Amino acid sequence: MGEFGNSIRQILRTPLKSCLFLALISLSSALLTLGVVLYQIDEQNMQRLENVFVTIGLVSQKPDRFETEKLWDAEAQEYSSYSTVAYDSFLSPDVLLFEGADYINPPTHRPYYGAYDPSFTYPENSYIRLIAQTRLQFPIVEVTPLEDCVPDHTVRLKLVSELYGLNGAEGRDIQEWETVLFCDHYNDNPQTLYAGKTYVMALSWKQSHQEWLDTHTGTDLYAGEYYPRSVGSNFVTSTQYSPDGELIPDSMPMACAYEEVTEGFYDTPRGIRWLELAKAMDMAEHTIPVIPTDSTQLLMSFYNGNSTIVEGRDISPEEYAEGQAVCLISKEFAKMHGYVIGDTMPLPLYYADYWDSASRDFSPDGLQVGNPNHLLNAEGKAYEIFQDIDYTVVGIYNEINKVSNSRGYDMAGYGVVIPALSVKNSDANNILDYGPMKGFNTVFQIPNGSVEKYLKLWEKASANGPAAGKLTITIHDKGYTQIKEGLVQIKQVAFALFIAGLLVTILILLFFCSLFIGKQKKRTAIERSLGMGKRSCTVSLLSGVLTIVCLGSALGSAAGYALSGLSMKLLANFSQWASFSTEFSNWANSVTATADMQLTTDTAGPLVAILCGLFIALLALAISLIQIRGNLRAEPLKLLSTRDS
Amino acid sequence: MDMLEVRDVGYVYQSKYQSIEALKGVNCQFAAGQFYAVTGPSGSGKSTLLSLLAGLDLPTSGEILVEGRSMTAMDRDKYRRETASVVYQSFNLFPLLTALENVMYPMELLHLKKPAAEETAKRLIGEVGLGEKIYRQFPVMMSGGEQQRVSIARALAAGGKVILADEPTGNLDSANEENVVKILKNLAHEKGYLVIVITHNPNVCLEADTVYRIRDGELRT
Numbered sequence: 001m002g003e004f005g006n007s008i009r010q011i012l013r014t015p016l017k018s019c020l021f022l023a024l025i026s027l028s029s030a031l032l033t034l035g036v037v038l039y040q041i042d043e044q045n046m047q048r049l050e051n052v053f054v055t056i057g058l059v060s061q062k063p064d065r066f067e068t069e070k071l072w073d074a075e076a077q078e079y080s081s082y083s084t085v086a087y088d089s090f091l092s093p094d095v096l097l098f099e100g101a102d103y104i105n106p107p108t109h110r111p112y113y114g115a116y117d118p119s120f121t122y123p124e125n126s127y128i129r130l131i132a133q134t135r136l137q138f139p140i141v142e143v144t145p146l147e148d149c150v151p152d153h154t155v156r157l158k159l160v161s162e163l164y165g166l167n168g169a170e171g172r173d174i175q176e177w178e179t180v181l182f183c184d185h186y187n188d189n190p191q192t193l194y195a196g197k198t199y200v201m202a203l204s205w206k207q208s209h210q211e212w213l214d215t216h217t218g219t220d221l222y223a224g225e226y227y228p229r230s231v232g233s234n235f236v237t238s239t240q241y242s243p244d245g246e247l248i249p250d251s252m253p254m255a256c257a258y259e260e261v262t263e264g265f266y267d268t269p270r271g272i273r274w275l276e277l278a279k280a281m282d283m284a285e286h287t288i289p290v291i292p293t294d295s296t297q298l299l300m301s302f303y304n305g306n307s308t309i310v311e312g313r314d315i316s317p318e319e320y321a322e323g324q325a326v327c328l329i330s331k332e333f334a335k336m337h338g339y340v341i342g343d344t345m346p347l348p349l350y351y352a353d354y355w356d357s358a359s360r361d362f363s364p365d366g367l368q369v370g371n372p373n374h375l376l377n378a379e380g381k382a383y384e385i386f387q388d389i390d391y392t393v394v395g396i397y398n399e400i401n402k403v404s405n406s407r408g409y410d411m412a413g414y415g416v417v418i419p420a421l422s423v424k425n426s427d428a429n430n431i432l433d434y435g436p437m438k439g440f441n442t443v444f445q446i447p448n449g450s451v452e453k454y455l456k457l458w459e460k461a462s463a464n465g466p467a468a469g470k471l472t473i474t475i476h477d478k479g480y481t482q483i484k485e486g487l488v489q490i491k492q493v494a495f496a497l498f499i500a501g502l503l504v505t506i507l508i509l510l511f512f513c514s515l516f517i518g519k520q521k522k523r524t525a526i527e528r529s530l531g532m533g534k535r536s537c538t539v540s541l542l543s544g545v546l547t548i549v550c551l552g553s554a555l556g557s558a559a560g561y562a563l564s565g566l567s568m569k570l571l572a573n574f575s576q577w578a579s580f581s582t583e584f585s586n587w588a589n590s591v592t593a594t595a596d597m598q599l600t601t602d603t604a605g606p607l608v609a610i611l612c613g614l615f616i617a618l619l620a621l622a623i624s625l626i627q628i629r630g631n632l633r634a635e636p637l638k639l640l641s642t643r644d645s
Numbered sequence: 646m647d648m649l650e651v652r653d654v655g656y657v658y659q660s661k662y663q664s665i666e667a668l669k670g671v672n673c674q675f676a677a678g679q680f681y682a683v684t685g686p687s688g689s690g691k692s693t694l695l696s697l698l699a700g701l702d703l704p705t706s707g708e709i710l711v712e713g714r715s716m717t718a719m720d721r722d723k724y725r726r727e728t729a730s731v732v733y734q735s736f737n738l739f740p741l742l743t744a745l746e747n748v749m750y751p752m753e754l755l756h757l758k759k760p761a762a763e764e765t766a767k768r769l770i771g772e773v774g775l776g777e778k779i780y781r782q783f784p785v786m787m788s789g790g791e792q793q794r795v796s797i798a799r800a801l802a803a804g805g806k807v808i809l810a811d812e813p814t815g816n817l818d819s820a821n822e823e824n825v826v827k828i829l830k831n832l833a834h835e836k837g838y839l840v841i842v843i844t845h846n847p848n849v850c851l852e853a854d855t856v857y858r859i860r861d862g863e864l865r866t
Contacts (some may be wrong), residue, residue: 003754009742013741013742522737524741529737530750530751531754532726534753636701
């Protein structure tokens with residue numbers, strides 16, 4: 001206590017120097033702490049930025065041309081024309097694997113899968129829609145004309161039986177008086193239907209035929225007019241594709257969606273095909289759309305915040321990487337089947353659709369459930385299940401805005417999200433349709449901040465390749481680029497403050513340690529001659545200096561810490577980093593509404609400020625000890641024998 | 646038994662470029678209650694001898710005995726705290742401490758309670774002929790004689806019985822010189838201190854019981 005007390009006493013006897021030292025060390029500490037705390041806040045924001053922001057690219061192949069096709073219109077009695085897109089070939093996503101492309105998730109042409117579960121049903125209101133949408137819209141029936149007729153206008157046919165229709169739904173008997181209104185509406189040369197003969201027909205409902213309104217009697221059970229499903233898009237012919245995107249020829253193509261039923265017809269290959277078609281239609285009713293992906297953030301509905309996990313958790317990166325049998329289900333799905341987190345559910349996959357988006361076949365609003373088209377394979381049979389494993393529900397999601405006429409980017413109604421790698425079995429024999437890469441089926445992820453570089457490299461790599469000018473790549477980064485730029489600016493300011501603070505602190509410590517220690521060699525010599533050991537002399541010299549430094553650094557660090565929050569806000573306003581760029585994001589506006597995306601301007605934890613104060617104290621200790629070492633090296637008698645100046 | 650005994654002591658200053666033999670085979674004894682003067686020309690080795698007697702350094706050869714014990718084996722910091730004190734020509738008081746605090750300093754190193762240390766310090770200041778008004782004065786406010794007397798009081802404060810003085814009158818006028826020599830002489834003769842004074846001053850030598858002369862590092866009585 002003697003050394004300490006005398007040290008403090010002596011330093012306080014020079015109040016001007018001591019106060020100046022205290023003030024300057026407080027200021028430099030504040031500067032240094034401010035720099036470090038700002039740096040830390042900025043670093044935290046950058047970390048959050050990396051965690052929250054995801055940069056994805058949507059790939060879409062441009063059509064090679066548009067083709068105009070003619071279609072007969074029985075009502076207008078003339079051909080109408082419509083245009084369709086045509087592709088010479090479907091490009092593989094491999095064209096995007098160019099040198100320098102640093103993918104986190106490389107582009108993959110993803111299908112959506114249909115999972116067939118006979119026990120899977122839609123809720124009552126949806127089921128009524130299903131009946132309306134599927135069984136009434138696309139029935140497969142046996143009919144017989146009441147008289148010979150050419151169906152180039154609306155004719156009434158007597159209903160004989162249903163292969164797929166209301167009968168399947170209710171198990172009812174066909175009544176004698178039940179009829180179906182029929183017109184081969186889009187056929188400019190329909191064949192004659194003969195009274196007394198039975199025909200099997202795959203039909204589509206059509207609303208606007210005036211003749212139906214004129215002839216509707218109320219006995220027509222299927223309240224509407226129908227046309228065969230073989231015109232326009234031929235839905236009774238197989239559209240099975242190979243994994244390379246090549247159409248596999250149908251072994252028994254059907255040019256027309258109705259034909260005569262003769263004795264033993266359903267034992268013939270042709271008849272069996274009709275039964276398979278009905279079976280496939282029935283399977284479609286119990287189909288769950290399954291969306292495979294490598295990251296939930298690659299699904300645009302999740303990416304733009306329209307869908308969020310409301311219960312449980314997201315599928316983890318490890319589960320995605322290992323292809324574990326886990327899934328996310330929609331809130332409606334969970335409610336409908338009573339699924340809770342941790343339950344397992346069967347997902348017997350039986351088809352893969354590389355053409356369309358699940359949300360266009362299973363609309364998010366539930367108005368369209370199931371894909372009634374392209375149901376037969378090239379052998380004319382319903383697709384077989386190619387993988388049947390149970391998935392564990394780990395999360396339940398909710399989609400905020402459920403829209404009809406989806407562009408394909410929304411979640412499918414009752415859609416199930418699974419890790420793409422969990423599909424271990426090949427879907428090569430179950431591809432019911434194939435098409436070009438589209439934004440909803442080909443998405444990749446690149447590191448944040450690499451957009452410019454990526455696009456430049458892509459431009460260079462694709463210039464003379466097969467994909468030159470054929471792909472549209474749309475990058476979305478939620479405004480990361482601009483925010484990052486602002487944060488980098490703040491980091492530079494923080495770093496400059498830190499360096500300035502550090503340098504000033506070192507200079508102040510060097511100056512005052514020299515004054516309070518280096519120039520006190522004689523004092524050390526006196527103390528030595530009075531019998532103080534080297535340790536006591538060290539304590540005597542250090543105590544006063546360290547007391548001022550500790551006090552100053554504590555005051556300065558506290559001030560720097562207090563200023564950091566305010567400074568961050570000022571800097572943020574100055575650099576305008578809080579606003580979101582729309583350069584690479586069409587969804588920036590919806591993103592800003594999400595709490596997770598808000599970057600913090602709150603100050604960091606006090607630990608950093610405490611560490612800054614401690615660092616300054618340690619720095620002072622080091623500089624002081626170096627000076628003290630010099631003092632103790634000096635020859636005491638030599639110093640003490642000279643006259644004071 | 647002699648208080649201090651110098652036995653065949655040699656000391657060599659070793660620098661990077663040269664070595665200087667400051668003391669060569671010095672032998673002498675110093676008894677308690679005696680007033681000694683060590684004199685000689687500048688650079689003769691007087692201050693080196695004082696440095697060794699104060700335990701600030703050790704001889705290169707030979708040994709110094711303190712009441713029969715070799716200083717080499719002793720805790721020399723403790724020796725300076727409890728046995729030997731040094732009085733300097735330039736006083737060497739702590740400039741930022743008052744006279745009283747300067748005198749109290751060695752006692753605080755011995756962990757004496759503050760009131761007791763203050764009382765002793767006041768008594769010692771009185772014994773060297775200074776009044777109360779000096780208590781709160783800083784060295785810069787005192788005359789050379791006052792400073793030297795405070796310095797002597799500080800030397801006495803630790804309670805050691807050896808006082809080593811390096812040209813204690815070198816910066817004093819004749820009146821103060823006389824006073825200081827008188828104090829030192831009294832300490833030896835009346836209080837039993839061993840007082841060794843390094844000096845050029847023939848007047849001081851005249852007052853000493855024994856005078857040692859050093860020339861080129863060699864001691865002669």
